[in-house]
Amino acid sequence: MKRLALGAALALLPLVAPAQADEPLTYGVRPFFLIDKLPDGALKEKLLSCTGQTPSRTTFSIGHRGAPLQFPEHTVQSNLAAARQGAGILECDVAFTADKELVCRHAQNDLHTTTNIVVTDLADKCTKPFTPASGDTPAAAECRTSDLTLAEFETLAPKMDAADKTATTAEAYLGGVPTWRTTLFADGAELLTHKQSIALFKSLGAKFTPELKDPAEAMPFDGFSMDDYAQKMIDEYKEAGIPAADVFPQSFNIDVVKYWVEHEPEFGEQAVFLVEPGDDWKHDDQSTWVDTPAEIASMGIKYLAPSINMLVALDDDGAIVASDYATAAREAGLKLISWSLERSGPLASGGGWYYNSVTDAIDTDSDYYAVLDVLAQDVGVVGVFSDWPATVTYYANCFGL
Template structure:
């Protein structure tokens, strides 16, 4: 019976309509959502539920198959929220994430040579996430120009937002994050998307400045929130950059929202760099009270223990929200050592009075492959992961046992479905006192 319902749902569902237009040229304005559009989840959540083994959780999720579905801040659009299939940090990914019910939408903030702020996951990923190498006048400005593969070395390039101006950046097309290490020319270097993603919508994604991102998200139905992430410059872009300090960079990101009159309670600023978070707490307390410390300090067993031990100190310094990768929050335990349970980090964060947001679900290959590929996000529980339907088991432990306030997703519909089924609304800024 559920197969029948699944098929009918897939046929009748309003598929994500905010996808990039084939053949859009740079500078052409993408269409924006209508004010009365519906949340549209498409078939993937139903596929995942159907793939689950029988359990009370599966029964509960099946009972929600006909909605109604609404926007939820528990569902955070990672790099826009449509990143599983659509070029990241683009108008198209962001509007797709919004259509799939993400209440919070992300812009990773990087700076250009003339100190413009733009949405890009890394200062130095333009060679893999845009078509910069196909524009000779801009490719010539890259930190490391393209070099073809030969018999002893792979193809190589390094292109940074700081290599070009804001105006030059906005002439680029976004593409799926990929490269072909065997390429002998820039055209062939454009390929390499993993086979579990797609290049179907890889048709010149519309890049955004931070300001145009604010305009887009503020125009969306449902009073969406923003989560800008201040990207830490790599060693190839030493700070200060031509006199531009890290402190000014962190301040400029918040000032962009102040200039636009955005309510601080709609802005969840993030950084991996603790001094950025402390600056926001002290200089911009209405923003800093719910700024998010992205904690990636526990990458080895010894560092993990130290990261757990540091949590009370973070809380004492005014941090209210930590955001580790999701594998930091999970481990394998239970009577037969075959159950996913909260980790020492999860327990320690809650004991320190910290709220938790985590990342990133739907960023991994089919789950049957995560052990063989040593996937980052399932590294602490890979021994018990066998099938795609377990994604909702993982999410359920994070939500109902760890008690996360929200989760970043590369395909927002997956999280929106679960959050609606369990009535999860996400973090509430008013809960954090300055």
């Protein structure tokens, strides 16, 4: 029994000695790189006026999977980097293993791109083991957390999220990292269970925003229902003694969010409904909105987290402004969070999906700050996810957010 108790205690500890909550923070060079690119004007002048400020932690700055612009996502090291950049809220995307233990993964079926599983002895356990590229058929694999027990999951080595679809060997398939990311900080990175993330984030003085991922498996999974899954995630915060006020549970599944609101009202008070646009979605046409912000608010949901492209639009002069959807959400009394800044890499070619509502106004990396300024000042968001939190932390500190 003593050995079991010790094992349970160790499961709550982070895998490395973490930075402390009072460790001095750093912006690094990236915020200044982006500010230098801004055109002359009020925004650049304001941001330059804050160059001598001392960084401070802010809940406006949310680590999206940690700091995955340069660190393997959902690892100890990625979250340490985000915390050291002043992220006041850190994220664990929650998936489950074959033995129904909770781990931090962006998707239940991403192990083939985020770990080394395809070159390990566990490769044959994958839902779809690696197949090499052949002719016009790309290399492929699908490996799920639910293919493995927790003990097996913990043997994997995390990597930058990527795959080389031209690969003819499993070793080559591990490549494919975009040129604007890096593998410099992948060596020795460590995976996290959900319980370990709670212990780590607490030690860093950060708040928590776990996202319950819709599983790739049909539910219930071996008797494990969606309600069981949603409840288990909340229970792990209760068991760790984390106040509900420090937790912002998220889901794209509105039934999950409603479950928390109804069954765990203290945690449901800060439950976040994540949304993204459909193919026919238009910011100024309510008939294309699945649920209007007013309808969402009527369900007892208080936090709404749309993707960036839902909250910004272009006015008649081509300037970036708050979208009609953002205005409707604010009028409904919803608190807004947006995602995910610096997910798109260099913005010289329009910024990709996250900026497809304002593509014509996006042509340089400095537009990260142009969009962030509209989100903060015009849309009125209370937090922004970023793949490199220092960018958001600097802005928030400068504007007193």
